Amino acid sequence: MxxxxxxxxxxxxxxxxxxxxxxxxxxxxxxxxxxxxxxxxxxxxxxxxxxxxxxxxxxxxxxxxxxxxxxxxxxxxxRSIRTTLRRLLSGTWLAAGVLLLWWGGSGVMTWLLGWPWTWLLIATDRFGTQAGMCGRPWVPSNATSDCLTRYRGTLNLVLEGGDRDAYPWLAVGGVLLLAGWLLLRRVTVLGTRAWAPEPAMLGLALALPFGLAAPVLLSYGVAGLFWQAQHWTLSYLTAGLFATAIAIAALRHVRSSASPERSGDRG
Amino acid sequence: MDIRGHLDLLLLAVLADAGPVHGYAVIAALRERSQGVFDIPEGTVYPALHKLERAGLVVSRWEQATPRRRRVYELTPDGRVARTAKQREWRGLVRGVQAVIGSATLQGMA
Known part of the structure; x- marks a missing residue:
């Protein structure tokens, strides 16, 4: 040059x-x-x-x-409109990955936590405020499945029901979107500044909705704990905690992108 | 000395006196005329010149010079008007600051 x-x-x-x-x-x-x-x-x-x-x-x-x-x-x-659109596309890609991972991941985690959660409910009888949850009249004497399986089957996943089989696929889809982005940015033009979403914009775009959703979901979950441990309590708590983690990570991303250390270079 | 906020006036003043000049000459003139008082990163002058051009106060063109081409900047009629107005503002500011500093100094001495 x-x-x-x-x-x-x-x-x-x-x-x-x-x-x-x-x-x-x-x-x-x-x-x-x-x-x-x-x-x-x-x-x-x-x-x-x-x-x-x-x-x-x-x-x-x-x-x-x-x-x-x-x-x-x-x-x-x-900056050209083309660059703006490229960054918007990249940002949408990443945000979609995070959203799918959150939704699907919350469902999968609720499903996994369903066993200890149900066991806790039965063992303590505390959340139901009724003793003998595995006896009559709560469970019929001729039940075809054991008490744990029966109660666990009533657990809702993320936010009131939904197709249980879809949650793992949604989580896998989110992981694939994020992993695909990381891989492609190493070997293609997606790694250039022209395609890189603005860190602050992307961070805020994630922090704001997840930060607003988290307290709402958590408050529903906590309220459910004190109201006969409703079947949706666990899913609200899980989704709320996951949303909180995403919002905190996004805010930290915004802060780190604004710090002088990140933007500094040699003199 | 921090001259942020006043760079536009300085650039307009240099261009008004120097005529069509390239960026390097503008920066050299700034350095010489201020006798080294203004310590600004020279690279920030180019975006400032571009901003003045977008505002219609400056025009520029590529000039094929030996051994390499350079971008030459020149004040527009609007730029001359802006320079006069900014110069007037600056002098008013200096008078005001001087008045405040002067009275404060007198109070401090009293």
Whole structure:
């Protein structure tokens, strides 16, 4: 890309800037071109003052500023509609993966936790407020299945019923979407900035709905505990806790994307 | 010295006096005329020039110079008007700040 350089610091800088400007369109190309011209002029000026090539490059780069510091002044409006749509598509892909994983995963976890939960209900008789839950009249004497299986069968999965067989598939679908994204971004253009969703936007898009849903679901679940341990209690608690975890992770993602450590680069 | 918020005026002033110049010359003029007081990352001047261009205060064109082409910037008539207005604002601000600093100093001495 350049010609008059010493140990390649300017080329390295321009390469990094090129990567950071991906998706900024004509404004980015123009800034890159002007940066190259400017740095070569500055290096030549330094050499004319008697500096060696390495020192001249270092001085030129120090005066020019960090890549992050310069690139962040390229306005968002300069980003093309195509880039916006690409990022929206990527963000939707990831959000869909998280949503499927949450919904399907909550159902699967409720199903798995159903055994200890039901055993606890029967063993304590506490939640039902009635003694002898496995005896008459709660379970008929000629029951074809044991007490545990019978009660466990009445457990609802996520949010009042639903097709039990679908939950594992939904969870697997979510995992496949997220794993596919991680894999494709390593080997395709999905790994470039042009396709990368804005961390803050994606984080907020997940934190907001899950953060709002979590307390509602948890409050239903907790209320159910004190009201004869309704059959939907476990599913509400599970989905609420899972939503809380997702909201916290998304908020941490927003915070880390805004921290200077993440946006810093070499000077 | 932090000159954020005043870079537009400085760039308009340099361009008004220097005529059509490329970015490197604008930055060199800023450095020389301020006698090194303004310590800004030079790279931030280009996005600032682009912003002025989008606002219609500056026009630019590629100039094929030896050994490489450069983008040359020039003030528009609107840019000259804006420069005068911003200069007036700045002088008013300086007068106001000076008045406050002056009276505060006098009070502190009393």
């Amino acid at each position: 350049t010609t008059a350089t010493g140990h390649g610091s300017v080329e390295q800088y321009l390469d990094e800037m090129f990567d950071r400007l991906a998706g900024t369109g004509a404004a980015g190309r123009r800034l890159l071109s002007e940066t190259e011209s400017h740095l070569l002029d500055a290096v030549e000026e330094g050499r004319a003052r008697g500096l060696d090539a390495e020192a001249a490059e270092r001085e030129a780069l120090d005066r020019f500023g960090t890549v992050t510091g310069v690139v962040r002044h390229v306005p968002a409006a300069a």
